[in-house]
Amino acid sequence: MTMPADIGWTESSQAGRVVAVSLSATHTFSKAGTPVIRLLAGLGVEGDAHLGETVKHRSRVAVDPxxxxxxxxxxLSVELQAMLQAAGHAVAPGALGENITTQGIDLLALPTGARLHLGETAVVEITGLRNPCAQIERFQPGLLAQVLGRDDQGKLVRKAGIMGIVLAGGLVRAQDAIRVALPPQPHQKLERV
Structure with missing residues (x-):
């Protein structure tokens, strides 16, 4: 499905698949795996605590709801999970709070505004990087250091996944294909949201 706004965009050579989908109706750190999730345009994941047009993360609601x-x-990518497992951390899909666990796409290299076409109809536009906080350290000691790093210039690198908004709704399940559409140049690097 090509969205009208995708005209002038380029199809990325990256192609991937959904490994797992997860949600939680409450503000828990981890999310439970489920066979399918329904994405709702402009809102998010049906039944998830973060569903809505305005912020749902408690720290952000406290600042400005x-x-x-x-x-x-x-x-979040299964490739990151494999790296964390190799470092001795017990992580599986949904454990770090992600709704969609992916494979085959370098999520952190995507530009702001990239669109992920998931399954038959769903489209998620990437807004930025997840900013890992102390909760991840409380989940498993040493994990925060694994998902934060520094680049060659000393700039902080966040590796705990990416965030997005739902442009087009639909069902998403494990094994669904993921197609990436890139916005017109110049691309903007992902920043924390």
């Missing part, structure tokens, strides 16, 4: 929700969907 009228902010737009740029964190409707959290995506």
């Amino acid at each position: 009228t902010q737009p929700n740029l964190r409707q969907v959290h995506l």
Whole structure:
């Protein structure tokens, strides 16, 4: 499905698949795996605590509950999970709070505004990087250091997944294909949201 706004965009050579989908109706750190999730345009994952047009993360609600929700969907790669497992951490899909666990796409290298076409109809527009906080350290000691790093210039690198908003709704399940559409140049690097 090509959205009208995708005209002038380029199809990325990256192609991937959904490994797992997860949600939680309450503000828990981890999310439970489920066979299918329903993405709702402009809102997020049906039944998830972060569903809504305005922010749902408690720390952000405390600052300004009228902010737009740029964190409707959290995506994390199985490749990151494998790296964390190799470092001795027990992580599985949903454990780090992601709604969609992916394979085959370098999520952190995507530009702001990239669109992930998931399954038959769903489209998620990438808004930025997840900013890992102390909760991840409380979940498993030493994990925060694994998902934060520094680049060659000493700039902080966040590796705990990416966030997005739902442009087009639909069902998403494990094994669904993921197609990436890139916005016109110049691309903007992902920043924390």
